[in-house]
Amino acid sequence: MNYLIAVLPDKSKAEAAYSALTNDGLSPNQVDILGNGYKSADDYNLIDPNQQARKGAKRLLYWLIPFGFIAGYAFNYLTGIEIFALGDIGSHIIGGILGAASGVLGAYLVGGGVGLTVGSGDALPYRNRLNAGKYLIVVKGTEELTRRATGILRSFEPENIQGYAEPASA
Known part of the structure; x- marks a missing residue:
């Protein structure tokens, strides 16, 4: 056609x-x-670019939140940085939560930005x-x-x- x-x-x-x-x-x-x-x-x-951006961001969230948590936890474990006086495990978990938050930000900026600019053709x-x-x-x-x-x-x-x-x- x-x-x-x-x-x-x-x-x-x-x-x-x-x-x-x-x-x-x-x-x-x-x-x-x-x-x-x-x-x-x-x-x-006709594809709505905002809808494509949301779809791309959501797709990345499934990967980046767990990966960010693991990376944040591992970084804190390896460096031994004490974020709050919560002990080793508490600091590692806080590091993981900050890593997961970075994953959310990355999914929003990268997945949403790419979906908005190239997802609509x-x-x-x-x-x-x-x-x-x-x-x-x-x-x-x-x-x-x-x-x-x-x-x-x-x-x-x-x-x-x-x-x-x-x-x-x-």
């Missing part, structure tokens, strides 16, 4: 482009309008354009169909037009 996404500045151009595509023989289930009053980014499953620019009041025309179908739709959409002078090919499943 191939996809073609065009960004149009206003509702009238988006509706005119939709009409031109359907008048040229594309069925309404092959063409969608995303924007105010039409489908939203969530309806069309091209969805973030499209979401930003929708939030700015622009409209997206999405055409899905064969390569020949998207090539034909490209010619039609270019006549409406879109801000951006991009084609995608769905990867073949093995």
Whole structure:
């Protein structure tokens, strides 16, 4: 399946482009309008970068909290630093708790930051354009169909037009 996404500045151009595509023989289930009053980014499953960031941070928490505790405990055990007057075991446990807290911070910064910057792919620019009041025309179908739709959409002078090919499943 191939996809073609065009960004149009206003509702009238988006509706005119939709009409031109359907008048040229594309069925309404092959063409969608995303924007105010039409489908939203969530309806069309454009990935929310904040959701990806939370997922990445949560995934890292499972690894970094236990690892941080063990590393903090071991560091305190090896150095013999007395954090409070709690004795050896108490200081080791406090060191482990501080290590686990460092793991939480690392999961939040690294997992969340990476998920926010790279977890969304091209969805973030499209979401930003929708939030700015622009409209997206999405055409899905064969390569020949998207090539034909490209010619039609270019006549409406879109801000951006991009084609995608769905990867073949093995």
